[in-house]
Amino acid sequence: MSSIGSGREPFWRALLQGRSGISEVAAFDTSAFRTHRGGEIRGFSPLPWLSEAEAASMGRGGQLAVAAAGLALADAGLPSGPGAEDSDTGVCIGTTMGEIQVMEEAARRWNEGGLAAVRPEDFRRYPSGTIGRGIAARFGCAGPVSVVPTACAAGNYAIGIGADWIRGGRAVRVLAGGVDPMSLLAFAGFLGLRSMASERVRPFDRERRGMMVAEGAGVVVLEPLEAALARGATPYAEVLALGLACDAHHMTQPHPEGAGAAAAMRQALDLAACDPGAVDHVSAHGTGTPANDRAESAAILSVFGERGPRVPVTSLKGALGHTMGAASALEAIAACLTVADGLVPPTVGYEVPDPDCPLDVVCGEPRPGLYRRVLSNAFAFGGHDSALLLGAVA
Amino acid sequence: MSGPAPRRAWIAGRAVAHPRALTAEALLDAARAPIPAGGGPLRLPAPDLSVLGERGLRHIDRATALLLVALEGLVPPLLAGVPRDRIGLVFGTAAGGLGxxxxFARDAVSPDPLASNPGQFQGTVLNAPLGRAMIRHGLVGPTATFSTGVTAAADALAYALDAVESGRLDHAVTGGFDGLEDAAIAGAEAAGLARADGPPLAEAVVGLVLSATPSPAPGPRIRIAAVGTACSPRGGPGASARAAAWARRRAGWGTTPVDLAVALGPDAAAALEGCGPAREHLEAGMGLGEALGADAALAVLVAVGWLERRGGPSRSVALVDGCGLGAAIALEIA
Known part of the structure; x- marks a missing residue:
């Protein structure tokens, strides 16, 4: 579920075409701000996936997550209608702010009439746990259900944890991914931090000015290889490892040398016993802020050494904006498709190389190749750094 | 020929801040001493921020303050001789730094959103409390926050257990926390977690150090053997029964009775009914209240108190059930 298309085929086609989903924000009034653009999913209706009553019991985050989970199940060739309880299937969903639109509505009511003016249904719909439970309720998932609010790295966390559940025997199948709806709070917050661009996102470009707030949801179906093959499915990629580290530096600024980012990438490679030389592509966090892209470049060069400037790197945030908790889930989906289809999507907005980011940034056209090992980076507030290593199916 | 012994996760330290108890032993006693239904929320005294010094305390909310103060007793002793990428913080919370x-939300939706303080924005992500803690202690290893409602701390314990047993961490400081801001109280009441005839709401922080080696301190050595979680997709009680069955299998206990089953959460009674054979049941909610994201960690610490008092080889299962979610944590003195 993204601003450039929803469902595997429309999403992937738009990425390969280098389309941008950035447009004037319609979800809220931006007249007080100097920036008016973001990445919204236009025309979304939850009704193909939820009854009106079910949809009304959720926030937009839960609705988007249910839709993404339904699309993932259908793409995997699994039933996506309401089904019987399945204790083998779990749900692991990441988010940055959860049902933040519900919180924003509650905050308006609070400002106008005090705490007593906040509707009980807003309190019921706000907690992040409702997103995971909403997916479980819709698709009958009776295995483990977790919500992992690790901000902009949350999708990576959820996919890595979901894979751990399968390896550890806690679940046979996991719906894993991330979600965040468009947020006025995030808009105001990132503007206050002077992290936002005004017109477009230009990851790793010398003229980059910042990120853009966006919304989205991405969900993958994780299964053991044997189980997928046994039912005739064609897996896209294998989850090899999730590397995690912390900058322990600043709540909102990356370590200037990308220390935590490099540590996360190295940990993923170590856990998978994968030599850096075997990595064919890096799907970057690439927010388009001067500090993040500079730090991530330093981290990539540190991990890959002399080969660093030649590893193909792309960032989807030029096309999608920053979808927060959904970002790394959507990026993992794209990375899986890169492995499966042999194409790296271009970095929308990248035009002028930056000497501070001496990377091989894929731009203009998709780049064909054999991509058997892909690292997908995601970094978050709190210095939470993650790197998901995906591989071709052996 | 046998290979190396599998890594286990021992409880090598703990801290609790609960309105009725500040030790595992006192927590057990409080769990056994119900308080009258219908009372107001159980809140802790204002946290003593002086123990934190002055660094990084701007824009701090109540839940974050409670967590940081609790961690002051747990993390610094681990730092001697252990690389800082081998210590992780893994916690569950229902509401995070809700304050x-x-x-920030109220400022952002006001007529003048530009007047909102950008310094407060960093606190709006649910992992902010742990981010602050990682920075405070200079920890550079894995960290994770879970926010799945009443089973949030069980998710954290499961992740921490796996991280220690797999060798990714030497020490995982784990548990659960939630503060009772006004909005949290109103939210819990709206969600049906504060019934007039049920346990009061309670704020709590529980931290457990899971380590690959047991504490050298004298006393019973307690380990976490397994953590199971499950969901009832249509809501209602009973998910903990499947979680307990899984945890028993994983621990290799089969249907052997455990010595104590202790339960918290809105559907604690159902949890005790469905958890399998146990020699003693303890429904702890009327003693400890409904502690939201800290529930599972509180239940574990009650079990720890019970196992320590009993001594000798013994087993316990700590349960949480509510809002369609269930968890079971298997603990034992081998």
Whole structure:
């Protein structure tokens, strides 16, 4: 579920075409701000996936997550209608702010009439746990259900944890991914931090000015290889490892040398016993802020050494904006498709190389190749750094 | 020929801040001493921020303050001789730093959103409390926050257990926390977690150090053997029964009775009914209240108190059930 298309085929086609989903924000009034653009999913209706009553019991985050989970199940060739309880299937969903639109509505009511003016249904719909439970309720998932609010790295966390559940025997199948709806709070917050661009996102470009707030949801179906093959499915990629580290530096600024980012990438490679030389592509966090892209470049060069400037790197945030908790889930989906289809999507907005980011940034056209090992980076507030290593199916 | 012994996760330290108890032993006693239904929320005294010094305390909310103060007793002793990438913080919370979230949201939706303080924005993400803690202690290893409602701390314990047993961490400081801001109280009441005839709401922080080696301190050595979680997709009680069955299998206990089953959460009674054979049941909610994201960690610490008092080889299962979610944590003195 993204601003450039929803469902595997429309999403992937738009990425390969280098389309941008950035447009004037319609979800809220931006007249007080100097920036008016973001990445919204236009025309979304939850009704193909939820009854009106079910949809009304959720926030937009839960609705988007249910839709993404339904699309993932259908793409995997699994039933996506309401089904019987399945204790083998779990749900692991990441988010940055959860049902933040519900919180924003509650905050308006609070400002106008005090705490007593906040509707009980807003309190019921706000907690992040409702997103995971909403997916479980819709698709009958009776295995483990977790919500992992690790901000902009949350999708990576959820996919890595979901894979751990399968390896550890806690679940046979996991719906894993991330979600965040468009947020006025995030808009105001990132503007206050002077992290936002005004017109477009230009990851790793010398003229980059910042990120853009966006919304989205991405969900993958994780299964053991044997189980997928046994039912005739064609897996896209294998989850090899999730590397995690912390900058322990600043709540909102990356370590200037990308220390935590490099540590996360190295940990993923170590856990998978994968030599850096075997990595064919890096799907970057690439927010388009001067500090993040500079730090991530330093981290990539540190991990890959002399080969660093030649590893193909792309960032989807030029096309999608920053979808927060959904970002790394959507990026993992794209990375899986890169492995499966042999194409790296271009970095929308990248035009002028930056000497501070001496990377091989894929731009203009998709780049064909054999991509058997892909690292997908995601970094978050709190210095939470993650790197998901995906591989071709052996 | 046998290979190396599998790594286990021992409880090598703990801290609790609960309105009725500040030790595992006192927590057990409080769990056994119900308080009258219908009372107001159980809140802790204002946290003593002086123990934190002055660094990094701007824009701090109540839940974050409670967590940081509790961690002061747990993390620094681990730092001697252990690389800082081998210590992780893994916690569950239902609402995170809700005070920060509400405060910034109210500013952002006001007629003058530009007047909102950008310094408060960092507190609006649910992992902010742990981010602050990682920075405070200079920890550079894995960290994770879970926010799945009443089973949030069980998710954290499961992740921490796996991280220690797999060798990714030497020490995982794990548990659960939630503060009772006004909005949290109103939210819990709206969600049906504060019934007039049920346990009061309670704020709590529980931290457990899971380590690959047991504490050298004298006393029973307690380990976490397994953590199971499950969901009832249509809501209602009973998910903990499947979680307990899984945890028993994983621990290799089969249907052997455990010595104590202790339960918290809105559907604790159902949890005790469905958890399998146990020699003693303890429904702890009327003694400890409904502690939201800290529930599972509180239940574990009650079990720890019970196992320590009993001594000798013994087993316990700590349960949480509510809001369609269930968890079971298997503990034992081998």
């Amino acid at each position: 920060s979230i509400v405060g």
